[in-house]
Amino acid sequence: MGSSSGGRSKYINFRNKQRANMSFFIVVMFFAVFGFIVFTEIFFIDEKEKTTGILVRHGSLSYHHNKDKMDYDNEFQDDDYISIRVGQAMMDTGDIGSFLIGKPRMHIPNIDNAPRYVTKVISENQLPPYPENFTISYGSWQNVNGSKYKFFVFSAYYDQRRNQRNIRIIAATKTRGPERVWCRLWYRIMDGNATVNISRTVPAKLKIIRENWNLRYSACFVMCPLRANLSVPVAVSVVAKLKDPPTNMLNVINNLNESNWKAPSMNSAPIGRFGVCVKPLHFDYNKEMEIMEFIELNRLLGVDHFTFYNHTIGPQVSCILRDYQEKGIVTLLPWKLAMVSQKEIRTEGLFAALNDCLYRSMYKFSHILLIDLDEYIIPNYNDTLPQLIDYLNHRLNTRSTGSFSFQNAFFYLQWDDDSEVYDFSDPISSNLVTLKKTRRKSKLHPHKQRSKYICRPELVVEAGNHFVWEFIPGHGTLNVPADAAILHHYRICEFGGNDCIKTSSTVDKTAYRYLQSLTRTVREQYDRLKYKCGLSKPKEPPTRVFQKILSMLKPAQRR
Known part of the structure; x- marks a missing residue:
């Protein structure tokens, strides 16, 4: 009995030792495999950096081709620049380096410092010359030829902030795994009596713009770095393959230089002007009274300029906007993006438009509003938006404020018109949504x-x-208190039907502060353009009796 018990105890101890040894062995093997993986990763990353990429030395392009490489998040290499000279006489590109930094030309011997591992060297004169038949665009969608997927570029801006000098291109391409592209930076110089086009070519870095719903295509930034010895180019082309001729030509917009803005710091506004950015107008947008109300009310609120993007607009709105363009109040840019809205890219590529407007407005306006046509930022105590911002600057600490956020309030269109509509003598007043609809949702x-x-673009x-995704470091958003101002948003129920009007509501007549002046300015604009643009006759204001009949019929219709 005792012998049997002692043997069982020894067996159990033996098994426990076996399990302990096995556990120790498994742990050792785990760390060994883990260490091997880490070592392998480090080894291959190092090899990848050594065996891929593009390096340029004094006018020659050393190019190692790797079809499978799509590493676009790496920082720009210091030396990957090409110099190309195009003109009546082909010369060594070393001659133009001094010109680009403002020094007399001096010949630099052509020395090939390319590493031994580079497999192919492309000479400068093998790249396609400047396309003389191209018209430089200040903003229009152009194709990047030779790409496997859709790739379009719209506009280009010089961006020198954060101690980084780049040409920032507004573009649209594949959301995941976009293709490698190159920037060809074009310069113009005089060679005797002839104008000569020279270029420097750099590999681009792509940054996908957020809020893309993970659709196939997205708005993006194409970043082209400028080294210290390069001045700002006249134009830029984006190419997918170096030997392909450019199929796009974008003017490099340098608002910092054009505005002669000499602020001592980023916290000094260039000029006290306000601009408005609106996403692309589509579905043959032709609401003539709405567009005039939007522009005229925002002008009363202190806005100086409006930037619109024309996807598809109707004849009346087109005529109205043309009139504002002639006055310098509106910029209207073409927006023909060959991507299917909501299936391939979000809402006509609106994020490309918003960011184009951001950079187009930079250094031209101290503040910009990014709003829709049915939205108005209305101050509660100030008459204008510049007054509101000044009020907030004195009331709150706004030293690091890059944007001012305003809470949304729905003024549902299904709610009845304000009773004062019946007393309006001018039919223009009764056709303005900000005067008709005064009931809003109580909860913001x-x-x-x-x-x-409202943001400070620089x-x-x-x-x-709905908010800024990225600021210059050290800046952020100020949430504006609702007692100072809110966003008035005039629309139908956001989820369809009419259930939204059952929610708790309140009457808000803040916009009536502008009743007389808004009616007058819209009336003047309407009378001046009604025949020229073929505008519709405004609907006459309803009578009280007619409105009572409509109110009685509404419950029956709902049943």
């Missing part, structure tokens, strides 16, 4: 949900629809 949306904002890197 929190910031970042349906909110809109402090913003990437603009979103």
